[in-house]
Amino acid sequence: MELAKAYIQRNFNRASPSYDAVASIQKKCATHLVGCLKNHFPTCHPDTILDLGTGTGYIPEILLYAFPETKFTLNDLSSTMLDTVKKKLPSKKVTYILGDMELQDFDFHDLITSNLALQWVDDLYKTIRKFYEKSRFFAFSSLLDGTFSEWSKIFTDSSLPPPIHRYPSRRALADYIGSLQPSKYFCDASTFDVVFSSAVDCMRYLKALGANYSHQHITISDLKKIINIYRDKIKLTYQVFFCILSR
Numbered sequence: 001m002e003l004a005k006a007y008i009q010r011n012f013n014r015a016s017p018s019y020d021a022v023a024s025i026q027k028k029c030a031t032h033l034v035g036c037l038k039n040h041f042p043t044c045h046p047d048t049i050l051d052l053g054t055g056t057g058y059i060p061e062i063l064l065y066a067f068p069e070t071k072f073t074l075n076d077l078s079s080t081m082l083d084t085v086k087k088k089l090p091s092k093k094v095t096y097i098l099g100d101m102e103l104q105d106f107d108f109h110d111l112i113t114s115n116l117a118l119q120w121v122d123d124l125y126k127t128i129r130k131f132y133e134k135s136r137f138f139a140f141s142s143l144l145d146g147t148f149s150e151w152s153k154i155f156t157d158s159s160l161p162p163p164i165h166r167y168p169s170r171r172a173l174a175d176y177i178g179s180l181q182p183s184k185y186f187c188d189a190s191t192f193d194v195v196f197s198s199a200v201d202c203m204r205y206l207k208a209l210g211a212n213y214s215h216q217h218i219t220i221s222d223l224k225k226i227i228n229i230y231r232d233k234i235k236l237t238y239q240v241f242f243c244i245l246s247r
C-alpha cells in the first residue's frame with residue numbers, strides 16, 4: 001500500500017472509538033444525502049446497496065431502516081471502523097469488504113453510496129466514474145475547496161505549509177458529472193461550521209475524527225508554535241458537495 005494510504009488507514013483505525021462522539025457534521029451529511037435520494041429519486045428501490053468508506057455506518061443505519069429487505073455491502077479501508085459497524089448492525093443481510101475502494105473490484109449494485117469518504121482517494125474523478133459505471137444510482141457527498149480554509153490560513157500566517165488537502169471546486173465537479181451524461185442527476189452544496197475554543201481543541205477534533213493526515217510534513221515544534229499562538233476561538237467550515245447520478 002502506498003504510504004499516504006497507510007497513514008490514512010492508521011488514522012481512521014485509531015479514530016474508530018472516538019469518531020461517533022465528534023462526527024456530528026458527518027451524521028448530518030449522511031441524513032441530507034439520503035433525504036436528497038428519497039426526494040429526487042423516489043423510484044430508487046434497490047435490491048443491493050454498497051456503501052463505500054462506511055466508517056461507523058451512518059448511511060447504512062438510515063438505509064437499513066428505509067430498505068429492510070435490501071442486501072447491504074459495507075466497505076472501508078479501516079478494519080476497526082468495520083469492526084465498530086459490525087457491532088452496531090448485527091444483520092445477516094450485511095456483508096463487509098475491507099479494502100481500498102480505488103483498488104478493490106466490486107460487483108454491480110443497484111445503489112452505491114458514499115458519505116464524506118471520496119475526498120480521501122488519490123483520483124477523485126476516476127473513482128466517481130468507476131462507481132457510476134458499477135451502479136444504477138450513485139449517491140455521494142465529498143468536500144469542496146474552501147473546506148477548513150480558516151485552519152489553512154493559521155498555518156500560512158505562521159509561514160508554515162497548510163496541513164489540508166486540495167479539494168475541487170463545485171463547478172469543476174459539476175462539469176465532470178455532466179460529462180458522464182447520466183440520464184438524470186442532482187447536485188447541491190452546503191456549508192457546515194464547527195467552533196473550537198483554541199487551536200489545540202481543533203487538533204484534538206481532527207485526530208478524534210481520523211482526519212489528521214496531511215500531505216505536508218508538520219513537525220511537533222511547528223504544532224506547538226500554532227498551539228501557543230492560537231489560544232482563541234477557531235471556526236472551521238466544511239463545504240460539502242452532494243450528488244446523485246442515475247444511468
Ligand SMILES: C[S@@+](CC[C@H](N)C(=O)[O-])C[C@H]1O[C@@H](n2cnc3c(N)ncnc32)[C@H](O)[C@@H]1O
Nearest residue numbers: 012026053054055076077078100101115117120
Ligand atoms: C470521514 S469518514 C466518513 C465515514 C462515514 N461514511 C460517515 O458517514 O461517517 C471517511 C471513511 O472513509 C474511509 N476511507 C478513506 N479512504 C478510503 C479508501 N480509499 N477506501 C475505502 N475507505 C476509505 C476511512 O477509513 C473512514 O472510515
